[in-house]
Amino acid sequence: MNQISKTSRRDILKSAAAGLVIGFVWTPNRSAFAAPEPAAKILAPNAFVRVAPDNTVTVMIKHLEMGQGVYTGLTAIVAEELDADWNQMRAEHAPADTALYKNLLFGMQGTGGSTAIANSWMQLRNAGAMARAMLVAAAAKEWKVPETEITVKKGVISHAASQRSASFGIFAARAALLPVPTDVKLKDPKDFNLIGTELPRLDNAGKINGTAVYAIDIVRPNMVYASIAHPPRFGGVVKSFDPAPAMKIKGVIKVVQISSGVAVVADSFWTAKRARDGLNIEWDDSKAEKRGTAELLAEYKALAQKPGASAKKSGDVAAVKAAKTVTAEFDFPYLAHAPMEPMDAVVEIRDGAAEAWYGCQFQTIDQAAIARVAGLKPEQVTINTTFAGGSFGRRANAASDYVVETAEIAKAMPPNTPVKLIWTREDDTRGGKYRPAYFHNMKAGIDEKGDIVSWTHTVVGQSIAAGTPFAPKADAIDTMSVEGASNLPYAIPNLDVNLHTTKVGVPVLWLRSVGSTHTAYATEVFFDMVAKAAGKDPYAARLALLDQHPRHKAVLELAAQKAGWGTDLGPNKARGIAVAEAFSSYVAYVAEVSRDKNGGVKVDRVVCAVDCGTVINPDVVRAQMEGGFGFGYGLVLKSAITLKEGKVEQGNFDSYDVLRMSDMPKIEVHIVPSTEKPTGVGEPGVPPAGPAVANAIFALTGKAPTSLPILKKGLSV
Amino acid sequence: MATSFELNGISVTLDVDPEMPLLWAIREKAGLVGTKYGCGIAQCGACTVHVDGVASRSCSIPVSAVAGSKVTTIEGLSNTISQAVQSSWQKLNVVQCGYCQSGQIMSAVALLTDVPKPTDADIDAAMSGNICRCATYHRIREAIHDAAKSI
Numbered sequence: 001m002n003q004i005s006k007t008s009r010r011d012i013l014k015s016a017a018a019g020l021v022i023g024f025v026w027t028p029n030r031s032a033f034a035a036p037e038p039a040a041k042i043l044a045p046n047a048f049v050r051v052a053p054d055n056t057v058t059v060m061i062k063h064l065e066m067g068q069g070v071y072t073g074l075t076a077i078v079a080e081e082l083d084a085d086w087n088q089m090r091a092e093h094a095p096a097d098t099a100l101y102k103n104l105l106f107g108m109q110g111t112g113g114s115t116a117i118a119n120s121w122m123q124l125r126n127a128g129a130m131a132r133a134m135l136v137a138a139a140a141k142e143w144k145v146p147e148t149e150i151t152v153k154k155g156v157i158s159h160a161a162s163q164r165s166a167s168f169g170i171f172a173a174r175a176a177l178l179p180v181p182t183d184v185k186l187k188d189p190k191d192f193n194l195i196g197t198e199l200p201r202l203d204n205a206g207k208i209n210g211t212a213v214y215a216i217d218i219v220r221p222n223m224v225y226a227s228i229a230h231p232p233r234f235g236g237v238v239k240s241f242d243p244a245p246a247m248k249i250k251g252v253i254k255v256v257q258i259s260s261g262v263a264v265v266a267d268s269f270w271t272a273k274r275a276r277d278g279l280n281i282e283w284d285d286s287k288a289e290k291r292g293t294a295e296l297l298a299e300y301k302a303l304a305q306k307p308g309a310s311a312k313k314s315g316d317v318a319a320v321k322a323a324k325t326v327t328a329e330f331d332f333p334y335l336a337h338a339p340m341e342p343m344d345a346v347v348e349i350r351d352g353a354a355e356a357w358y359g360c361q362f363q364t365i366d367q368a369a370i371a372r373v374a375g376l377k378p379e380q381v382t383i384n385t386t387f388a389g390g391s392f393g394r395r396a397n398a399a400s401d402y403v404v405e406t407a408e409i410a411k412a413m414p415p416n417t418p419v420k421l422i423w424t425r426e427d428d429t430r431g432g433k434y435r436p437a438y439f440h441n442m443k444a445g446i447d448e449k450g451d452i453v454s455w456t457h458t459v460v461g462q463s464i465a466a467g468t469p470f471a472p473k474a475d476a477i478d479t480m481s482v483e484g485a486s487n488l489p490y491a492i493p494n495l496d497v498n499l500h501t502t503k504v505g506v507p508v509l510w511l512r513s514v515g516s517t518h519t520a521y522a523t524e525v526f527f528d529m530v531a532k533a534a535g536k537d538p539y540a541a542r543l544a545l546l547d548q549h550p551r552h553k554a555v556l557e558l559a560a561q562k563a564g565w566g567t568d569l570g571p572n573k574a575r576g577i578a579v580a581e582a583f584s585s586y587v588a589y590v591a592e593v594s595r596d597k598n599g600g601v602k603v604d605r606v607v608c609a610v611d612c613g614t615v616i617n618p619d620v621v622r623a624q625m626e627g628g629f630g631f632g633y634g635l636v637l638k639s640a641i642t643l644k645e646g647k648v649e650q651g652n653f654d655s656y657d658v659l660r661m662s663d664m665p666k667i668e669v670h671i672v673p674s675t676e677k678p679t680g681v682g683e684p685g686v687p688p689a690g691p692a693v694a695n696a697i698f699a700l701t702g703k704a705p706t707s708l709p710i711l712k713k714g715l716s717v
Numbered sequence: 718m719a720t721s722f723e724l725n726g727i728s729v730t731l732d733v734d735p736e737m738p739l740l741w742a743i744r745e746k747a748g749l750v751g752t753k754y755g756c757g758i759a760q761c762g763a764c765t766v767h768v769d770g771v772a773s774r775s776c777s778i779p780v781s782a783v784a785g786s787k788v789t790t791i792e793g794l795s796n797t798i799s800q801a802v803q804s805s806w807q808k809l810n811v812v813q814c815g816y817c818q819s820g821q822i823m824s825a826v827a828l829l830t831d832v833p834k835p836t837d838a839d840i841d842a843a844m845s846g847n848i849c850r851c852a853t854y855h856r857i858r859e860a861i862h863d864a865a866k867s868i
Binding site for chain 1: 733734737738741745746748749750751752753754755756757758760761763790791792794803806807810812813814815816817818819822840841842844845846847848849850851852853854855856857858
């Protein structure tokens, strides 16, 4: 997921133009949330921009807004080339339409891999510039002046010589009648006046006053509510059940077996859930996964003692005669994404059509999945993408699990019955699709001078991609398992990174920053253990090995400088540092920790430095680093999904512990100035968070946390 | 059996099972969906409303328990403190996914009503029952201080 392919400007222009060729028409039923004016009055030169006579400019957002700021960032790119005023800009989720709205780095419509800005950058600059050119052409025609004499600034089109000016709205309808330009001139980045500035988030108001719409808020005429009983073990299936007791509960409409369990449909969610909770189902666990965390850990540990399939090899680790050898083993638990909005969706199946409303992250895949269930063609399925109450990867899955469930229930109901499925928190925590559990075995050699001369890294765990369209070709290494490890940035002459891919019946999925959720922790914490053994300062030791990676170096230097690395913190305090690249963005953290009066460790302050190329909105970048730190730190500090005899032991936030306000340190974010092409910020803040804290704990206590989470039941650091 | 109470200043009578949690009565029967479901067991704070001025987890209160009470949801916020909080939330761009923020704001308004100038420790104590998976905690803390200054 993290390879950003090179997309030429010409390709992007072709892609933008493709929208026009197939004749994009704005029709009111394409989106549940907009009732656009008749198409003719609106300037819609491409699939992304609509300039309306009321002077609003709406940008169609092809990516899911799940908090990462795409509504604001993608709209700013259009506004910049359009020379619009920020106050006239609006954003709206685009419909599911792969031809128009595919992610240019995926080839399908979907959000992930921190690609939203990276893949849209040139596409949306062109889209905005196209609309601007047509508005200018319309004004020139009306005013009978050359286009070159017209200027556009903050949403006002002006002709200085004749002292005429007009808003975009005035010319929207007339511009819509003009030919769409095929090639437009883009701004010189030095003339940007919106990109790089702190524009306020476009989704602020609704999320502050409660009017922002998520799947759980959708209400349709005749809508019914559903709750599902899933098997207690992964791979279990329904053997038998008795619908009669549930049907006796007032408000229950139907009890139906679907592919993943038994669904109860009722006139309210609470009734559906109550009836679901009371179902007496006999499950067939003959093919279910029955191993527990302890058994899996033992198996993984045994596997990790032998090298796996080679992911990266340079030099010859076996030939190294080290003066000193350092070894460590790390274990990482399964992790649930636990977005605040549990999985939910609304689906209605009609004669020859289906319509869905939810925070859709993989439009192309989900559209095909709903079509399969409903017996329709994908283009007969309309998806209205709502905001998502977080996702962290959960809503992007090749199985479209909760979406298929909703469609199956809708299929079981009479036509024209919208079904709202809501998973409970427990359903969400026990529903699988976890970040896999991993075991890492690491060994490094240090020579007489204290230089690291060898590095061996064995990773053991399930493949996220296996069994999905994203699976590696036969015999190819599963890159998602080793990203962040196989591309270790440090100049170490003998390197061996290898992988054992395991087969376990627990469904797994990418979680915010994917492989780097564990590889960055293992490599960065182990680096500090090795540096200590070599008698070196961990910051200086990193810098010395990063000559080939100036962007890693720059974020480390900026974070260290702003944090005052090397200055005295006083007693019972220590700092830790970590750096990682993910999705072509670079992030370093320095964490300051102290012993609290109970003997525990508290994180007091965090300093972040980030390089994500050209910055669209520094405030959104900072927000993603702050939140990315909290997310990554919270996972390693507190969170774990464990299994006993195949059953998940956690259910709600009382047992699946997550970061809370009292855990969150003060954090400051510094951005490395850059003119490189923009890269993502949704995920890259996560990987170095945990290891920065762990390294500070290591510096303070002499003991590096190698078994996660740091705070296990009954243990404190 | 019907339950009567005051919802955002308006008298309502909801004809629902008295055991139905207030959260679902507000959302599905009164049609106010700004209050969110996150856990159902008073562990996450997404469903926070004010019952007679006290921040309460509506997922774990049967609707019958608020008979005769005054319930305020995110849609009903209107006083000076509420406006200051919402304005600081806007100014500092606190929200990310936004799903927990109704609950965060309800808890913050209740805190500032009781403690006009809260310390970081006060904020930690009052807000640790509200989970934000986007981890906007740093900005929530700043926004509460900012709102306190403007009140």
